[in-house]
Amino acid sequence: MEKYHCKAAYILEASVPSEEKAMAMADFFKVFGDTTRIKILSLLLESELCVHDIATLLNMEQSAISHQLRVLRQNKLVKVRKEGKSSHYTILDNHVYKIITQGLDHLSE
Amino acid sequence: MEKYHCKAAYILEASVPSEEKAMAMADFFKVFGDTTRIKILSLLLESELCVHDIATLLNMEQSAISHQLRVLRQNKLVKVRKEGKSSHYTILDNHVYKIITQGLDHLSE
DNA sequence: TGTTCATATGAATGATTGTTCATATGTTCA
DNA sequence: TGAACATATGAACAATCATTCATATGAACA
Numbered sequence: 156m157e158k159y160h161c162k163a164a165y166i167l168e169a170s171v172p173s174e175e176k177a178m179a180m181a182d183f184f185k186v187f188g189d190t191t192r193i194k195i196l197s198l199l200l201e202s203e204l205c206v207h208d209i210a211t212l213l214n215m216e217q218s219a220i221s222h223q224l225r226v227l228r229q230n231k232l233v234k235v236r237k238e239g240k241s242s243h244y245t246i247l248d249n250h251v252y253k254i255i256t257q258g259l260d261h262l263s264e
Numbered sequence: 265m266e267k268y269h270c271k272a273a274y275i276l277e278a279s280v281p282s283e284e285k286a287m288a289m290a291d292f293f294k295v296f297g298d299t300t301r302i303k304i305l306s307l308l309l310e311s312e313l314c315v316h317d318i319a320t321l322l323n324m325e326q327s328a329i330s331h332q333l334r335v336l337r338q339n340k341l342v343k344v345r346k347e348g349k350s351s352h353y354t355i356l357d358n359h360v361y362k363i364i365t366q367g368l369d370h371l372s373e
Numbered sequence: 374t375g376t377t378c379a380t381a382t383g384a385a386t387g388a389t390t391g392t393t394c395a396t397a398t399g400t401t402c403a
Numbered sequence: 404t405g406a407a408c409a410t411a412t413g414a415a416c417a418a419t420c421a422t423t424c425a426t427a428t429g430a431a432c433a
Contacts, residue, residue, distance in 0.1 A: 159321075176298075178300045180296075183300070183371060184367060201272070206410060208269055216393070219391075241409055298420090299421095325422070330379095334381080334382085350430095
């Protein structure tokens, strides 16, 4: 009895992604898989903003925004510029624009 | 007392994404935010495959694969071609390649 | 028709995760 | 130094979700 049903499967044994690569990839996209982070990134694509203003614009608690900014920071999608009492965030990675654009494209079809 | 700290925030009030748009976007990226689905999509980017072969290649249960293929189907990322007893899956959306490529690009930096 | 094989799916479970609450850190200014 | 403000963060809770198990659907074939 054959191991596979499709001929192509034999060749694809070499292309099975490693657990590490697949996980790194999935973790990266998980960052875009949250409503709040999408909103934050959308705003930051327009302009630098401080935490307080993001929270006010999105009508959410400062703490929730801060937690999500941390996720974005850890994934190197945004960077902080401290100025006095406040922290100003900007988009760090130029893939953010491209990826969000792809998402919009897909949804508009 | 001012509502915002940053000047730009006033203008950005018009750009706050709607809950629906942000959620549609996040839901779309959530699909890419899982290790198993990333592996499945990576394989399907190479060739059409039936459920049994995907499960064998990934060394996972048929049921787990079938559940994830349903998610991919519902999000219009793959399509099925029934042939006899088996179901053959292919990538439906050309954004899949682009998005996965962006993910790889980001990770390689 | 009955058996076998391929796939799909519902329910249950364990793990992950976003938000809230409370509080800590750190800056400005009187 | 102390008060007010901006941000960060830990713990707890609720909700979401991927996998497993059991089973159903459906095709092929003897």
